[in-house]
Amino acid sequence: MQIKKNMNKVIYLTFTMVIFSVFSSMAQFDKLKKNIGKRIESVSVSSANLSQQEVGSGLKEALTKGVEKGVSQLSKPDGFFKDLSIKIPLPVEANKVESKLRSLGQGRKVDQTIESINRAAEDATLAAKDIFVEAIKGMSINDATNILRGEVNAATAFLDKSTRAELISEFEPIVKTSLDKVGATKNWKTIFTNYNKLPFVQNVNPNLVSYATKKAIDGLFIQIAKEELNIRQNPSARGTALLKKVFGET
Numbered sequence: 001m002q003i004k005k006n007m008n009k010v011i012y013l014t015f016t017m018v019i020f021s022v023f024s025s026m027a028q029f030d031k032l033k034k035n036i037g038k039r040i041e042s043v044s045v046s047s048a049n050l051s052q053q054e055v056g057s058g059l060k061e062a063l064t065k066g067v068e069k070g071v072s073q074l075s076k077p078d079g080f081f082k083d084l085s086i087k088i089p090l091p092v093e094a095n096k097v098e099s100k101l102r103s104l105g106q107g108r109k110v111d112q113t114i115e116s117i118n119r120a121a122e123d124a125t126l127a128a129k130d131i132f133v134e135a136i137k138g139m140s141i142n143d144a145t146n147i148l149r150g151e152v153n154a155a156t157a158f159l160d161k162s163t164r165a166e167l168i169s170e171f172e173p174i175v176k177t178s179l180d181k182v183g184a185t186k187n188w189k190t191i192f193t194n195y196n197k198l199p200f201v202q203n204v205n206p207n208l209v210s211y212a213t214k215k216a217i218d219g220l221f222i223q224i225a226k227e228e229l230n231i232r233q234n235p236s237a238r239g240t241a242l243l244k245k246v247f248g249e250t
Contacts, residue, residue: 052141054245059144060136063155066227067132074223075126081118086219088117091206097195106194113191116184117208121216123178124171128220131170135163152232156225167217175213184208 073079080086090098090113098110136159147154179185188208196203235244 052145055148056141056144058245059147059155060139062228062231063136063159064133066224066231067129067136070220070223070227071125071129074219075122077122079125080121080219081115086222088114088121088212088215088219090114091211093206094204097192097204100198100201101191101195106191109187109191113184113187116182116187117212119182120175120178120184120212121219123182124174124216125220127174128167128171131167132159132163135159152229153225155228156221159224160221164217168213171217172209172213175216176209179208179212
């Protein structure tokens with residue numbers, strides 16, 4: 001009988017502890033919901049307090065900051081050549097050329113050509129900054145608002161879509177000059193001349209300037225996208241008070 005009473009006490013105490021735990025957890029959950037609600041409300045109010053002018057200025061400042069940092073990074077020696085995410089290889093249609101020449105002991109010449117193309121991209125990149133900055137200045141307030149609410153690469157995607165054609169047109173002569181300056185044109189001509197002299201091969205000679213221009217611009221946008229993501233996700237990367245306000249740092 002005593003054992004049964006003790007068991008009843010144990011069951012009662014256990015049940016009481018479970019009930020207390022449940023209500024305690026519910027209270028904590030309610031508190032958590034209230035805190036989240038307040039945080040969401042705070043963010044909404046903060047966003048609502050931003051004027052369209054602030055949004056526009058903030059986005060332009062962020063993009064300009066990203067462009068300047070990206071261009072600075074890529075225009076340094078090895079900016080392209082040692083960054084595997086943007087390093088420029090020979091074009092796909094030249095793969096068989098590269099393989100054949102390497103098998104014939106001309107790998108060094110192929111490597112020199114690849115390096116010189118990347119050096120040209122690094123050399124030309126610095127001249128791209130002004131082109132990007134002018135495009136950013138022309139961004140409308142409505143564009144900026146949509147970008148702020150868009151994906152993490154929304155600004156870069158907008159810049160790519162709205163400026164690529166103009167960039168190619170403006171960038172090609174700069175790239176051509178750089179290709180000639182660093183010896184890429186000479187190296188390119190040498191490897192394709194050597195390849196096309198081989199018996200039983202189909203002549204291949206891709207347009208070096210067009211190819212290098214496209215790949216250089218692709219690399220620029222990849223780098224700018226990295227900078228945009230950093231500014232959106234990393235408060236310490238925002239720097240100015242306006243960027244902190246626009247991107248939610250209080």
